[in-house]
Amino acid sequence: MFCCVKKTRTLELSSLCVCVLTVAAVTTGHGNGAAPKPFVGILNTTEHRVQLKCEVRGAAPKPRVAWQDSDGNILRAEKPQVSHRDGCYHITLLTTVTRTMTNHFLCVVTQVELSHVTEEEIHVPGAAPKPFAGILNVTEGGVLLKCEVPGASPKPKVEWQDSDGNLLPAEEPQVSHRGDLYYITLLTTVTRTNTNRFLCVATQEELSHVIHDEIHVPGPGPVTVVVPAGSYIILPCSLSTQESLGQKRFDWKKDDQREVFVYDAGLHFNNGLPGQDELFRGRVSHFADRLQFGNASITIRNTRVADSGDYTCAFPLHQRETCNITLLVGAAPKPFVGILNVTEGGVLLKCEVPGASPKPKVEWQDSDGNLLPAEEPQVSHRGDLYYITLLTTVTRTNTNRFLCVATQEELSHVIHDEFHVPEQLFESCLGVGVLIAAFVCGVFSVVVLIALSVCVLYITV
Known part of the structure; x- marks a missing residue:
C-alpha cells in the first residue's frame, strides 16, 4: 500500500502524502489538533537513575506536558524541546528518575482550551543498583x-x-x-x-x-x-x-x-x-x-x-x-551519561559528574581510549563539592561506544561510565519521518508509525 520510489525523493513524498492523508481522513479522532497519546520510553539507564523521554507528536493549541509519579506528584524535568511546524507543536520532555516503591511514571499532556487530557504510563524495571x-x-x-x-x-x-x-x-x-x-x-x-x-x-x-x-x-x-x-x-x-x-x-x-x-x-x-x-x-x-x-x-x-x-x-x-x-x-561518583540531542551533524552526548572533591578532570573518550573533542566544561561549586557537565558531539564509529571518564589524581581515583549510541540515530531517515509527521499533524499516532515504516522501507529497499 505504501510505495517508496528509491531514486526520486519528490515522487516518494508525494505518494506518501496521498497515502497518509487517506488514512488520516478515517483515523482522526480529536480534530483541532488535540494531542495524541504521548510516546514514552527509556532513553538511558545507569546504576542509580533512569532517563525517561516523552514525545508529543503534533498538537494545537500548544499543550502543557509534565512527568508525574504514580501518586500524581509533578517530577522535575529538563527544559521542553519544542518545535512548531505547519501549525502544530511537537514537544519532547526528558526527566531523570530514581526507583520508587512502584517504579511507575506518567507523562501527562493537557490542552486546557480543548478540555483535553491524555497520558501514557511507563514502568521502569527495578534493575539492581550497584551493590x-x-x-x-x-x-x-x-x-x-x-x-x-x-x-x-x-x-x-x-x-x-x-x-x-x-x-x-x-x-x-x-x-x-x-x-x-x-x-x-x-x-x-x-x-x-x-x-x-x-x-x-x-x-x-x-x-x-x-x-x-x-x-x-x-x-x-x-x-x-x-x-x-x-x-x-x-x-x-x-x-x-x-x-x-x-x-x-x-x-x-x-x-x-x-x-x-x-x-x-x-x-x-x-x-x-x-x-x-x-x-x-x-x-x-x-x-x-x-x-x-x-x-x-x-x-x-x-x-x-x-x-x-x-x-x-x-x-x-x-x-x-x-x-x-x-x-x-569526595571521590567522584560514577558519571551519568545520556543523549541530549540528535542533529544532522551527529549525536550530542551529555556527561554529568554530580559532586566531587577535589575537582576531577572529566573527558570523553571513544572505545579505544582516544580523547574526543568536547565543549568547555560547565562547572558549579556547591559547598565543598564540584558539579561538572561535559558535552560532546559524536559520529558513527565501528562500535558506537563512548566513555565519560572522571579522574582525581590526588586520590588516585578514576571512574567512568560507558554509553552505546544506537545505530539508528545515525540514519538519515530521521528527518523524513519527522517531515511526514508534521505534514499530518493532528491524526492518531498510527499515522506517525506509518511514516516511520515508510522511512524504514526507503532505507532497506
Whole structure:
C-alpha cells in the first residue's frame, strides 16, 4: 500500500502524502489538533537513575506536558524541546528518575482550551543498583565482608567472588521485601589472596542485568578508605581476642579530638550518652548484633568532605589494641551519561559528574581510549563539592561506544561510565519521518508509525 520510489525523493513524498492523508481522513479522532497519546520510553539507564523521554507528536493549541509519579506528584524535568511546524507543536520532555516503591511514571499532556487530557504510563524495571561492599569485621580467622543490594525487582541472585571469578562460600542471604523491591545482604569471610580483591555480584537473568562492586582488603598496617560524598561507609575495628564488648567501652575519635562514637556497656551516643561532636550527630551507628564477637565497627551515613581525616578506635581495657583508618571523602561518583540531542551533524552526548572533591578532570573518550573533542566544561561549586557537565558531539564509529571518564589524581581515583549510541540515530531517515509527521499533524499516532515504516522501507529497499 505504501510505495517508496528509491531514486526520486519528490515522487516518494508525494505518494506518501496521498497515502497518509487517506488514512488520516478515517483515523482522526480529536480534530483541532488535540494531542495524541504521548510516546514514552527509556532513553538511558545507569546504576542509580533512569532517563525517561516523552514525545508529543503534533498538537494545537500548544499543550502543557509534565512527568508525574504514580501518586500524581509533578517530577522535575529538563527544559521542553519544542518545535512548531505547519501549525502544530511537537514537544519532547526528558526527566531523570530514581526507583520508587512502584517504579511507575506518567507523562501527562493537557490542552486546557480543548478540555483535553491524555497520558501514557511507563514502568521502569527495578534493575539492581550497584551493590555496596564493605568490611564488617577483622579477626585472626579472616575478614568479614558485607554486601548490600538496596532495592531490586525481580529478586537478584547475589554472590561473592574472588578476583578470578571463583564463587566464595557465604552465609545465608538476609532478604527483606518492601513494595515491589527486594533488599538483600550477604556476608562472607575471606582470607588473603594474591590480589586481596573481592567482588559482590548481583544478577537478574530476567533483565539480562549483571552488576558488581569490588572491594580491596588492605594488608597489615594503616588503612585508607576513599568514598564519594553522600555515601555509606563502614569503618572496621575488632578486638583480636574476639571477646564480647557488651559490657565494655570503646571510643571512636577523628583527628584525636572530635568524638565520633562512644559505646559504654550499653550506653552510646544514639540512646542518650552525651558528648558527640555535632558533625557526626545522627549519622553514626554501631553493629549491636556483632558486639558479642568483639566487633566495634561503625557506619557513617551521608558522608561529607568534612568527614575526611584520621580515625582511631581505642579500648580502655585493652590499651594495646587500637584501630587506625584514614578516610578520604569526595571521590567522584560514577558519571551519568545520556543523549541530549540528535542533529544532522551527529549525536550530542551529555556527561554529568554530580559532586566531587577535589575537582576531577572529566573527558570523553571513544572505545579505544582516544580523547574526543568536547565543549568547555560547565562547572558549579556547591559547598565543598564540584558539579561538572561535559558535552560532546559524536559520529558513527565501528562500535558506537563512548566513555565519560572522571579522574582525581590526588586520590588516585578514576571512574567512568560507558554509553552505546544506537545505530539508528545515525540514519538519515530521521528527518523524513519527522517531515511526514508534521505534514499530518493532528491524526492518531498510527499515522506517525506509518511514516516511520515508510522511512524504514526507503532505507532497506
